[in-house]
Amino acid sequence: xxxxxxxxxxxxxxxxxxxxxxxxxxxxxxxxxNKELKKSKLQRNIFAxxxxxxxxxxxxxxxxxxxxxSSNSYDKQNNTLLVSIDSLDAIKSxxxxxxxxxxxxxLVKEFYLAKEFLEKxxxxxxxxxxxxxxxxxxxxxxxxxxxxxxxxxxxxxxLGNFETLEEAQSFxxxxxxxxxxxxxxxxxxxxxxxxxxxxx
Numbered sequence: 001x002x003x004x005x006x007x008x009x010x011x012x013x014x015x016x017x018x019x020x021x022x023x024x025x026x027x028x029x030x031x032x033x034n035k036e037l038k039k040s041k042l043q044r045n046i047f048a049x050x051x052x053x054x055x056x057x058x059x060x061x062x063x064x065x066x067x068x069x070s071s072n073s074y075d076k077q078n079n080t081l082l083v084s085i086d087s088l089d090a091i092k093s094x095x096x097x098x099x100x101x102x103x104x105x106x107l108v109k110e111f112y113l114a115k116e117f118l119e120k121x122x123x124x125x126x127x128x129x130x131x132x133x134x135x136x137x138x139x140x141x142x143x144x145x146x147x148x149x150x151x152x153x154x155x156x157x158x159l160g161n162f163e164t165l166e167e168a169q170s171f172x173x174x175x176x177x178x179x180x181x182x183x184x185x186x187x188x189x190x191x192x193x194x195x196x197x198x199x200x
Contacts, residue, residue, distance in 0.1 A: 122189045124168035124197065125158035128180045149193055156193070158186065165197055 004012075132153060149156045159175070162168040168185045175183045185197040 121163070122187055122194070124162045124165050124185055124187050125160050126168055126172045126175055126183050127156050127158040127186050128175060128183050129157045130154040131157075149188070149191065158188075168197070169200060 133155070149158065160168060160171045162171065165185065165187075172183050172185050187194045187197055
């Protein structure tokens with residue numbers, strides 16, 4: 001049997017240890033690469049699934065819209081799309097509701113603008129009647145063209161809100177012609193009477 005010297009045996013053991021360390025490193029690198037491959041494979045599968053989902057969804061949406069467009073009746077003679085009468089009635093009803101709401105809002109706007117005008121500016125109005133008690137239901141306070149003023153001990157009722165004295169005098173003449181012979185023009189500011197004006 002051949003004889004191995006101790007120094008050669010030590011070198012052989014060192015070479016074996018080095019080879020084991022290299023093998024362990026290579027095994028670690030192989031495990032790491034396997035993890036990366038699994039991760040990239042999973043990402044590819046997820047991407048492929050999402051792509052397939054969007055393709056199927058796009059095809060379904062396209063076929064759905066194509067089905068809708070083919071189900072609508074098309075009048076070739078007049079080149080017009082026939083629309084359901086029910087949907088036209090619903091649209092007309094909605095338009096009418098919006099018009100009514102718009103009219104109500106414009107009335108409210110006019111009311112507040114008139115109230116603001118009455119409170120800030122000097123205006124002229126034609127007083128038609130005065131009463132001791134405020135139990136007369138001649139008109140509603142919501143009327144913007146009517147003034148209800150408390151002048152102790154009377155409650156005065158005036159018609160018209162005019163910016164100029166001439167407009168109020170002209171309106172007074174019309175009221176006298178229809179029977180309000182005692183009507184007179186007065187000026188107001190901030191809801192209070194300032195003075196009685198010349199009727200002519």
